Amino acid sequence: MTVLMQSAVIIINTDIGMEASVQNVLGDLKEVDFAYVVYGVYDIVAKVTAPDMDILENLIYEKIRKIEGVRTTLTLIISGERRGG
Numbered sequence: 001m002t003v004l005m006q007s008a009v010i011i012i013n014t015d016i017g018m019e020a021s022v023q024n025v026l027g028d029l030k031e032v033d034f035a036y037v038v039y040g041v042y043d044i045v046a047k048v049t050a051p052d053m054d055i056l057e058n059l060i061y062e063k064i065r066k067i068e069g070v071r072t073t074l075t076l077i078i079s080g081e082r083r084g085g
Helices: 019-027 053-064
Strands: 006-016 032-037 046-052 069-079
Touching: 006 019, 006 053, 019 032, 019 046, 046 053, 053 069
Parallel strands: none
Antiparallel strands: 006 046, 006 069, 032 046
16 A cells, blocks of 8 residues: 655755754654755755645644744645655
8 A cells, every 4th residue: 555645845044053953953853854954045955744735734834934043944845756766
């Protein structure tokens, strides 16, 4: 049986100096597959997975956007995920 999951890549801007703190909080969320601090226009790139869109939306609105130091988010919903192998 195949279980379909909803995934998204979330690009985050943080307050200055809060990158590591936000990354640590993201790492504690079970829905976060990875969270990388990056250089450039954005500060963190994270991939999240949830059982359905309602849970994904709640994760973004109620957890990620409310992390201290998160300034803005840009969410890219993944329409089809393919893994090599």
